[in-house]
């Protein structure tokens with residue numbers, strides 16, 4: 211029986227608003243999984259680095275789900291690049307807390323926490339599972355020209371975590387394949403489980419009422435939701451709008467999310483500049499980050515959601531949009547190839563040519579019946595992703611790692 215888990219999420223807290231800075235899909239993932247675990251009687255304690263001196267030691271989110279703020283480095287937000295030197299201290303602090311009340315298993319998230327998890331596992335002997343969420347070598351493969359590669363430290367730490375974990379978690383078979391190919395992961399310790407979608411929140415609803423609530427004018431709505439950084443391919447959506455407005459003069463692109471990572475701010479400025487150069491300043495709305503609970507209305511209001519990412523281990527946005535009945539146009543890469551059923555719930559596009567993405571978007575804008583039909587298929591398809599299913603799968607995987615199954 212599994213009754214207690216420690217999640218390590220050193221670089222970002224599930225209590226943060228997703229959609230800017232370092233907070234995104236991983237935060238939603240840890241929060242949803244912890245809530246589901248607590249609701250099913252499994253104690254979920256999340257350990258994250260303190261970024262504000264006023265953060266309480268412990269926050270009880272709901273009974274059975276707590277977030278611990280751990281002192282490691284200055285109590286202020288730090289860029290990811292500044293965090294490696296605080297990993298050992300973070301691990302020592304977590305170790306001291308876990309020693310008092312050991313969980314059955316540690317599940318770390320991202321390479322930094324994986325590294326900390328490995329240190330804790332070595333000193334306390336608690337089994338370790340790690341989810342990477344993104345992999346340095348995979349990101350390097352999709353780098354745009356001129357962008358710096360991932361640090362050698364990250365790649366080395368990823369190798370070490372993969373070798374030292376009892377269970378390496380992948381979100382999709384493609385991520386599992388990447389772990390095998392790029393890192394030589396041991397297939398016997400490789401486990402696959404997709405994340406879920408909160409179907410109580412992300413469910414279909416009236417497009418008109420959603421638009422009224424959001425105060426949107428009439429006209430086609432194309433939506434991008436996510437952190438603004440080069441890897442998310444927002445530039446592809448902006449360029450695609452030039453073609454889209456040629457045929458649909460009333461179309462608007464809504465860009466929801468804020469700058470993230472070392473190139474987030476420069477990417478945001480470049481996107482705004484490009485919108486002006488293309489004469490699309492009035493057609494592209496940079497909305498900024500939106501609280502997670504308000505995101506469903508954006509999906510419902512949209513005619514199509516674009517996910518033109520250059521790398522994506524899963525792609526929660528695509529799954530959430532589909533759960534709301536909105537078809538998706540996404541790049542044929544990574545987890546998106548699992549999340550979108552090409553030709554049935556959306557279209558997968560090879561490469562990042564804005565014309566190709568625009569043409570797929572136009573198929574939906576030109577033919578609302580097609581959009582409605584594929585939106586309905588998307589709702590059915592999205593039911594395969596649920597946090598309850600993820601929870602059950604994880605419990606089986608944890609039992610395997612503990613030799614209980």
Ligand code: UDP
Pocket residue numbers: 227228229230233234235236238435436437466467468498499500501502503505524525526527528530
């Ligand atoms: N999100 C949000 N508000 C925003 C932008 C994004 O709540 O303003 C959420 C979105 O609903 C999704 C997550 O952030 O749950 C992004 O996850 P995804 O897997 O698509 O991208 P990641 O951040 O993991 O790269």
